[in-house]
Amino acid sequence: MSFKHSPMVRVADPVDKEALFTPEIRAEIDRWVAKYPPEWRQSAVMAGLRILQDHNGGWLTQPLMDDLAAYLDMPEVAVYEVATFYSMYSLEPVGRHKLCVCTNVSCMLNGSDRLVEHLEKRLGTRLGGTTEDGRFTLKEVECLGACGGAPVMQLGRQYYENLTPEILDSILDGLE
Amino acid sequence: MANECCFRTLDLDRPWLLEQYRSRGGYDALARVLGDPMDPAAIIDELKTSGLRGRGGAGFPTGVKWSFIRRDEPGDKYIVCNSDEGEPGTFKDRDILRYNPHALIEGMIIAGYVVGANVGYNYIRGEFWEPYERFEGALEEARAAGLLGKDILGSGFDFDIHSHLGAGAYICGEETALLESIEGKKGQPRFKPPFPAMFGLYGRPTLINNTESLASVPEILRRGGEWFRDLGVKNSGGTKLFSVSGNVNRPGNFEVSMGIPFRELLEMAGGVKDGRRLKGVIPGGSSSPVVPGDLMMELNMDYDSIAGAGSMLGSGAVIVMDDSNCMVRVLERMAYFYHEESCGQCTPCREGTGWLYRVVHRIERGEGRPEDLDLLDDVAARIQGRTICALGDAAALPVAGMLRHFREEFEYHIDHKRCMVGAR
Numbered sequence: 315m316s317f318k319h320s321p322m323v324r325v326a327d328p329v330d331k332e333a334l335f336t337p338e339i340r341a342e343i344d345r346w347v348a349k350y351p352p353e354w355r356q357s358a359v360m361a362g363l364r365i366l367q368d369h370n371g372g373w374l375t376q377p378l379m380d381d382l383a384a385y386l387d388m389p390e391v392a393v394y395e396v397a398t399f400y401s402m403y404s405l406e407p408v409g410r411h412k413l414c415v416c417t418n419v420s421c422m423l424n425g426s427d428r429l430v431e432h433l434e435k436r437l438g439t440r441l442g443g444t445t446e447d448g449r450f451t452l453k454e455v456e457c458l459g460a461c462g463g464a465p466v467m468q469l470g471r472q473y474y475e476n477l478t479p480e481i482l483d484s485i486l487d488g489l490e
Numbered sequence: 491m492a493n494e495c496c497f498r499t500l501d502l503d504r505p506w507l508l509e510q511y512r513s514r515g516g517y518d519a520l521a522r523v524l525g526d527p528m529d530p531a532a533i534i535d536e537l538k539t540s541g542l543r544g545r546g547g548a549g550f551p552t553g554v555k556w557s558f559i560r561r562d563e564p565g566d567k568y569i570v571c572n573s574d575e576g577e578p579g580t581f582k583d584r585d586i587l588r589y590n591p592h593a594l595i596e597g598m599i600i601a602g603y604v605v606g607a608n609v610g611y612n613y614i615r616g617e618f619w620e621p622y623e624r625f626e627g628a629l630e631e632a633r634a635a636g637l638l639g640k641d642i643l644g645s646g647f648d649f650d651i652h653s654h655l656g657a658g659a660y661i662c663g664e665e666t667a668l669l670e671s672i673e674g675k676k677g678q679p680r681f682k683p684p685f686p687a688m689f690g691l692y693g694r695p696t697l698i699n700n701t702e703s704l705a706s707v708p709e710i711l712r713r714g715g716e717w718f719r720d721l722g723v724k725n726s727g728g729t730k731l732f733s734v735s736g737n738v739n740r741p742g743n744f745e746v747s748m749g750i751p752f753r754e755l756l757e758m759a760g761g762v763k764d765g766r767r768l769k770g771v772i773p774g775g776s777s778s779p780v781v782p783g784d785l786m787m788e789l790n791m792d793y794d795s796i797a798g799a800g801s802m803l804g805s806g807a808v809i810v811m812d813d814s815n816c817m818v819r820v821l822e823r824m825a826y827f828y829h830e831e832s833c834g835q836c837t838p839c840r841e842g843t844g845w846l847y848r849v850v851h852r853i854e855r856g857e858g859r860p861e862d863l864d865l866l867d868d869v870a871a872r873i874q875g876r877t878i879c880a881l882g883d884a885a886a887l888p889v890a891g892m893l894r895h896f897r898e899e900f901e902y903h904i905d906h907k908r909c910m911v912g913a914r
């Protein structure tokens with residue numbers, strides 16, 4: 315095979331990578347970089363974005379993405395492409411708790427509409443919105459791969475299954 | 491017979507632990523393969539005998555796929571496991587990762603040995619944090635036990651596995667989009683050929699299989715290809731995980747023999763909820779055309795039987811719908827999904843999925859026009875077979891299926907500007 319296939323090239327002055335992130339964040343990203351061939355540092359871009367987002371209250375800023383590009387030796391625009399393509403990255407501020415409610419077919423058949431309605435009413439915001447106090451963001455998501463427990467919601471790293479408006483209330487009551 | 495293969499440790503306490511897996515013959519196959527090094531061709535033959543077909547949806551014979559990569563070809567080669575599990579209705583790989591991660595690890599190592607690869611990546615969808623942590627824990631256990639890493643079991647064979655987490659994109663389940671994603675790019679499918687076996691991850695020969703396919707391999711080798719084949723039926727060897735969801739009393743994953751009558755599977759899932767009538771079934775994930783309930787009750791859960799009814803066994807995700815559902819509504823939701831998840835790379839898919847959604851949406855809202863059904867058929871036909879990857883087909887097929895079997899509901903929506911079922 316003689317297809318051209320090499321990592322993207324970054325045309326910019328080299329930077330001091332140690333100055334870009336805290337040692338803690340660098341260690342986290344480096345753990346991912348180590349999984350891939352040395353010339354393919356850019357393979358860690360997805361993990362890097364996730365890590366930066368988690369350390370930044372759930373969303374990504376352009377300076378953060380630019381720093382990651384420098385850290386992984388890739389063009390800035392290539393990082394923006396990834397950050398805008400995947401649904402789990404957020405380019406705008408989000409609430410402290412991001413409620414991701416699945417409304418795909420199996421969940422719909424099991425009453426996800428009721429959950430959405432209930433949440434919209436209780437939080438006073440529509441799907442895609444964030445409450446004024448910045449506590450909650452309400453998001454519609456596609457099938458979470460847990461349809462046996464429909465309807466399903468993801469909150470942080472956890473799934474909540476077989477939900478009813480009552481169970482939702484008790485979950486929300488327990489959050490800050 | 492149930493729970494014979496991927497779920498064979500499910501009844502144990504904390505079945506994901508190495509000791510539990512070992513108590514049911516776990517890593518025996520690997521020890522045999524590496525002990526008195528087995529001829530890779532013999533392993534491939536065993537897989538061919540077993541009748542194992544790709545569990546990711548396309549059903550391609552696994553043994554044949556494994557034979558595409560030349561073991562003696564110099565340079566890096568890769569094993570990639572597809573745990574992206576995004577096909578609506580499918581939730582089986584999640585349970586393999588959570589409850590039997592070692593079966594997948596053992597399968598990946600054996601795959602590495604057969605094609606001569608030393609590194610494997612498991613692409614786990616980003617939402618699957620709990621399964622990811624389970625899998626990571628199992629990797630650590632395996633490394634500590636000398637089953638993974640350098641010089642596995644003193645055989646001189648090196649193999650390591652890394653997880654790669656996705657970040658929310660159905661299209662990354664498509665194998666070449668997945669490879670692009672590992673390379674740190676948008677998940678946009680590549681043109682094929684060349685296929686991954688020749689030009690895969692980092693441009694190198696790559697074997698890519700679904701989680702369930704790989705996790706089935708160790709038990710097949712331990713008990714023999716014929717054992718597995720005979721659990722199933724002609725052209726559909728072995729057992730399969732069926733994810734049953736929707737309007738049933740006990741949704742869940744069921745590992746049963748291929749060819750099991752649908753009615754038995756439905757019974758295992760507790761039957762239709764509230765004693766309602768079975769209206770329709772999506773038998774193999776949301777990309778497979780709907781089958782009317784009456785017809786479905788006569789079918790068996792194997793590739794040929796479902797194909798004979800004009801649908802596909804796909805990923806084995808069975809979505810059961812009772813007679814309280816409006817099919818226009820169901821199709822609208824599915825059309826929205828494909829429109830939302832189209833990667834935007836090729837025109838027929840990017841534009842076509844938008845058309846499909848907008849037209850079904852207006853029919854659902856009572857704003858449909860008499861010519862809309864022909865328009866839907868036309869748009870679907872113009873997507874099918876004209877796209878870079880199969881997402882286009884996946885979006886078009888369910889439309890054709892719904893219009894074939896439930897046309898009168900769509901006509902009613904258009905004529906009466908409301909729902910025939912009274913769903914709303």
Ligand SMILES: Cc1cc2nc3c(=O)[nH]c(=O)nc-3n(C[C@H](O)[C@H](O)[C@H](O)COP(=O)(O)O)c2cc1C
Pocket residue numbers: 543544545546547548549550555572573574575576577660661662663664665666698699700701703704879880881884
């Ligand atoms: C749009 C699309 C989505 C797919 N999603 C998945 C998926 O989530 N998991 C999977 O294993 N295969 C998925 N596939 C199929 C893969 O492209 C590929 O055929 C499969 O991983 C091969 O493994 P197998 O032969 O073991 O089934 C998808 C295909 C398409 C076109």
Ligand code: FES
Pocket residue numbers: 416417418419420421422456457458459460461464465466578579580
């Ligand atoms: S449809 Fe909601 S988790 Fe699958």
